[in-house]
Amino acid sequence: xxxxxxxxxxxxxxxxxxxxxxxxxxxxxxxxxxxxxxxxxxxxxxxxxxxxxxxxxxxxxxxxxxxxxxxxxxxxxxxxxxxxxxxxxxxxxxxxxxxxxxxxxxxxxxxxxxxxxxxxxxxxxxxxxxxxxxxxxxxxxxxxxxxxxxxxxxxxxxxxxxxxxxxxxxxxxxxxxxxxxxxxxxxxxxxxxxxxxxxxxxxxxxxxxxxxxxxxxxxxxxxxxxxxxxxxxxxxxxxxxxxxxxxxxxxxxxxxxxxxxxxxxxxxxxxxxxxxxxxxxxxxxxxxxxxxxxxxxxxxxxxxxxxxxxxxxxxxxxxxxxxxxxxxxxxxxxxxxxxxxxxxxxxxxxxxxxxxxxxxxxxxxxxxxxxxxxxxxxxxxxxxxxxxxxxxxxxxxxxxxxxxxxxxxxxxxxxxxxxxxxxxxxxxxxxxxxxxxxxxxxxxxxxxxxxxxxxxxxxxxxxxxxxxxxxxxxxxxxxxxxxxxxxxxxxxxxxxxxxxxxxxxxxxxxxxxxxxxxxxxxxxxxxxxxxxxxxxxxxxxxxxxxxxxxxxxxxxxxxxxxxxxxxxxxxxxxxxxxxxxxxxxxxxxxxxxxxxxxxxxxxxxxxxxxxxxxxxxxxxxxxxxxxxxxxxxxxxxxxxxxxxxxxxxxxxxxxxxxxxxxxxxxxxxxxxxxxxxxxxxxxxxx
Numbered sequence: 313x314x315x316x317x318x319x320x321x322x323x324x325x326x327x328x329x330x331x332x333x334x335x336x337x338x339x340x341x342x343x344x345x346x347x348x349x350x351x352x353x354x355x356x357x358x359x360x361x362x363x364x365x366x367x368x369x370x371x372x373x374x375x376x377x378x379x380x381x382x383x384x385x386x387x388x389x390x391x392x393x394x395x396x397x398x399x400x401x402x403x404x405x406x407x408x409x410x411x412x413x414x415x416x417x418x419x420x421x422x423x424x425x426x427x428x429x430x431x432x433x434x435x436x437x438x439x440x441x442x443x444x445x446x447x448x449x450x451x452x453x454x455x456x457x458x459x460x461x462x463x464x465x466x467x468x469x470x471x472x473x474x475x476x477x478x479x480x481x482x483x484x485x486x487x488x489x490x491x492x493x494x495x496x497x498x499x500x501x502x503x504x505x506x507x508x509x510x511x512x513x514x515x516x517x518x519x520x521x522x523x524x525x526x527x528x529x530x531x532x533x534x535x536x537x538x539x540x541x542x543x544x545x546x547x548x549x550x551x552x553x554x555x556x557x558x559x560x561x562x563x564x565x566x567x568x569x570x571x572x573x574x575x576x577x578x579x580x581x582x583x584x585x586x587x588x589x590x591x592x593x594x595x596x597x598x599x600x601x602x603x604x605x606x607x608x609x610x611x612x613x614x615x616x617x618x619x620x621x622x623x624x625x626x627x628x629x630x631x632x633x634x635x636x637x638x639x640x641x642x643x644x645x646x647x648x649x650x651x652x653x654x655x656x657x658x659x660x661x662x663x664x665x666x667x668x669x670x671x672x673x674x675x676x677x678x679x680x681x682x683x684x685x686x687x688x689x690x691x692x693x694x695x696x697x698x699x700x701x702x703x704x705x706x707x708x709x710x711x712x713x714x715x716x717x718x719x720x721x722x723x724x725x726x727x728x729x730x731x732x733x734x735x736x737x738x739x740x741x742x743x744x745x746x747x748x749x750x751x752x753x754x755x756x757x758x759x760x761x762x763x764x765x766x767x768x769x770x771x772x773x774x775x776x777x778x779x780x781x782x783x784x785x786x787x788x789x790x791x792x793x794x795x796x797x798x799x800x801x802x803x804x805x806x807x808x809x810x811x812x813x814x815x816x817x818x819x820x821x822x823x824x825x826x827x828x829x830x831x832x833x834x835x836x837x838x839x840x841x842x843x844x845x846x847x848x849x850x851x852x853x854x855x856x857x858x859x860x861x862x863x864x865x866x867x868x869x870x871x872x873x874x875x876x877x878x879x880x881x882x883x884x885x886x887x888x889x890x891x892x893x894x895x896x897x898x899x900x901x902x903x904x905x906x907x908x909x910x911x912x913x914x915x916x917x918x919x920x921x922x923x924x925x926x927x928x929x930x931x932x933x934x935x936x937x938x939x940x941x942x943x944x945x946x947x948x949x950x951x952x953x954x955x956x957x958x959x960x961x962x963x964x965x966x967x968x969x970x971x972x973x974x975x976x977x978x979x980x981x982x983x984x985x986x987x988x989x990x991x992x993x994x995x996x997x998x
Contacts (some may be wrong), residue, residue: 353418360414362710363390363696363738373415376917376933377407386697393712400424412933454742477838481684539584546986547584547940554588554947560605565590579954580939588943592951597624599963602951610946611968611975614953615961618798618926621761621824622884623963629827629880636876643867650877656882657835660805661819665841669832672797672822673701676761678703678835678864679818680845683759683791685843685862693719693750693760695741697768699760700795704728710738741766742774747784759791759818767798767957770923775812782814793839797822798957802896803924805889824885827877830868890963896925899969900960903927906973915991916980925960934990936983944979 353373360377361368363386371380377387387407395401400421402411411417533637539547555562569577574591581589592610594602602621603609612624622629636649650668657666669675680692680703692705700706707728708721721736723729737753739746741762750760760781765773775925783871785792794816801824807814818836825831834841837850844864846857868874885892904920904927911918917932918941931938942952950972983989 325605349418349422350736352421353775354416356418356421359390359393363393366743370910371414374933376412376414376931378412378931378933380403382407382878385725387630389709389712394421401562404470406503408931408938409936417468472773476799477772532793533742540987541985543988544584546982550940550943550947551585551588554943556594557608558604558606560868561593562588562590564593564605576954580942582939585940585943592946599623599625600961600965600968608949610949610951610971613958613960613972614951615959615963616828617823617953617955618802618957618958618959619823619826620828620963621802621841622827622881623961624828626827626963628884629877631827632827632876633873636872639872641872643871647870647872647875648868649872649879650780653875653878655881656879656886657825657833659822660801660882660886661835662806662809662815662836663819664838666833666835667841667844667864668875669834669866669870670830670868670874671701671830671832672795672820673703674866675797675822675832675834676700676706676793676795677703678832679793679836680759681862681864682834682836682840682843683793683818685860687758687789687791689756689758690735691753691756691758692735693737693739693757693764694721694912695746696740696760697741697766698761698763698795698952700763701797704732706761708733708736708738719753742772742777744777744780747780750784750790751788754788754790757788757790759793760785761793761795763795763798764814764922765799765923765926767926768928769921770926770928771921773923775814778808778812778814782816784996793817794819796820798926799923801825801885801927802893802959804893805885819951826874826876827880827881829871829874829877831874831878893924896960896962899964899966900925900927902966903960903969903972905975906969910973911980914980914984916981916984916989918980918989927958927960928956936942936988936990940988941983944982945975948975948978950975 357368357371357373360366360380360382361371362382364371364382366380375853377390382390388408391402400495402417402420406412406420407417411420413432476827565577576591578589593605595605595607596603597612600611601609602612602624615621615623620626636647651670654666667678683692684690694700694706706835707724709724711720711722713720719737719739721733721738723733726947737749737757739749750757762778762781764778782792784790791812794807794809794814796807796809796819800819804810805823807819809819810813816836817840818834821835822831825833842848842859843862846861847857847859849857900922904922907920916932919932920927921930921931922928929938929941931941935941944954945952980989984991
């Protein structure tokens with residue numbers, strides 16, 4: 313795809329326009345209430361210390377939540393905690409833009425009538441304080457409405473669009489004000505929050521009514537700050553250009569929506585770019601690129617969610633699939649690839665036995681069931697900001713209720729009943745406090761499930777902490793489960809187990825091992841794999857499968873095509889490692905260095921963070937509308953899926969890396985020119 317500018321007149325925004333808040337309605341608290349902003353900052357600092365797994369004194373006031381390692385899931389949780397415990401609604405998107413750090417968020421809370429916690433909280437020890445937030449009052453009745461935006465300039469052909477979008481923004485803010493005014497005004501502090509006098513409610517009881525969201529962020533159609541007229545024009549030109557060039561994908565999405573429900577059909581929805589909210593539909597793919605149904609070619613850095621370690625349609629895997637297709641795809645009999653694939657899995661992972669499933673989600677589900685069956689215990693421990701697929705048993709988050717015990721879990725998403733979270737404990741990732749929490753609840757814990765490198769913060773690689781976790785779980789007879797669905801084989805032929813020097817009891821895999829076809833796998837020690845089939849036994853003696861068994865089945869597990877593809881992929885991983893991973897690491901490191909060096913030089917609050925060939929774009933304070941950045945990349949010929957994890961494959965070349973780096977620079981330049989980015993030195997970005 314050629315890099316065609318979408319702006320017809322080449323206008324550049326100004327610093328004055330960048331700060332324009334035309335049409336916005338702002339809520340202002342009365343200035344004589346005497347509330348202490350400093351104490352509110354202390355209260356919020358405790359909250360984010362708990363969510364981020366950091367000591368409170370290590371959480372700065374003026375560094376953005378994104379820079380501190382918060383992703384959209386964590387920020388959604390923060391808004392829920394603030395709403396549940398403090399009675400103040402701060403939109404999720406405001407934490408990415410208008411109130412992106414503790415200092416500015418505290419100012420917003422103060423504007424809404426926030427009251428600081430009482431002085432007794434200061435005497436609490438750090439761990440207790442990190443779990444505590446005193447409630448804040450709701451917004452005052454008296455608010456000030458700023459004047460509406462000035463009309464667009466004379467002769468503007470887009471004045472109707474500007475009026476329409478600004479009108480939507482004004483209407484949204486008016487609705488928010490109505491909601492704030494309609495809140496019940498409590499008569500005393502005690503009405504805000506009363507600890508239960510009887511036994512605590514079960515997990516999900518009080519909080520069950522609160523909005524809980526899954527791994528994808530919520531749909532907020534009018535989120536973010538207001539835009540100046542030049543910014544609205546910029547967005548319109550981008551939308552118009554993308555829509556004109558990718559209309560085939562849009563038509564397919566519109567046709568499918570009535571019959572096909574999929575979260576990605578609405579992912580990243582925003583009223584400002586509603587007309588380009590649709591998945592790009594591919595027509596063909598090869599190597600590092602794919603071509604959509606309109607004939608546009610993209611450099612793909614999503615690589616099918618990390619599946620395609622060798623790029624799209626690698627010839628050896630294609631040949632293996634074709635050969636199996638020619639022989640048929642019987643499901644009930646075992647196929648001839650099962651044994652060789654099993655041997656390769658155990659050789660590479662260092663774990664002696666393996667069972668196959670259809671996805672990483674299923675692999676996690678089986679690993680947890682096996683751990684519970686082997687230990688006879690019920691509870692599992694997961695960690696803040698982790699992602700383990702969409703099995704109800706792991707869709708949990710830490711409760712915001714300070715009256716409940718540390719680690720208490722509640723459902724993460726609508727549709728998951730509170731009972732599914734009752735046997736889950738949520739601990740802070742990579743923190744010593746997690747080890748204390750596990751030790752305190754050891755008698756009931758069957759397994760600790762951990763992403764050893766969390767995909768949303770790939771730069772955090774806590775190998776020493778993982779070794780401490782391994783020692784503790786071994787001492788307590790608890791199964792340690794590594795979720796290596798994303799990291800497995802990509803970072804090292806032995807995964808993070810090999811990188812960290814930690815041998816897990818069970819490890820879940822998926823993605824790259826399937827060579828592009830659906831697959832999941834659990835590898836583990838004999839003790840923890842025995843519940844799958846009753847344990848080892850041999851012919852010609854009196855041995856028998858004597859271990860207690862659990863339910864384990866799957867019509868399409870070990871599908872002949874998936875096994876054929878896995879055999880080809882795993883052989884290549886075995887034969888080409890570690891040279892394969894070293895080359896991927898070198899190329900991704902070059903991308904990271906090139907992007908970060910250029911952006912640091914220009915003080916742009918955007919960085920690339922990575923672990924091996926897994927990387928993410930990390931947005932800092934002052935980078936407005938990150939989704940708009942990815943639409944710019946798409947316009948420039950670089951594809952990133954809505955979940956925003958990025959990957960390089962062995963098919964990516966140094967030329968591809970240069971193309972990606974140039975696209976990032978161009979996208980940033982175009983957004984800076986219109987005032988969407990405030991640079992780290994306070995400049996407008998021009």
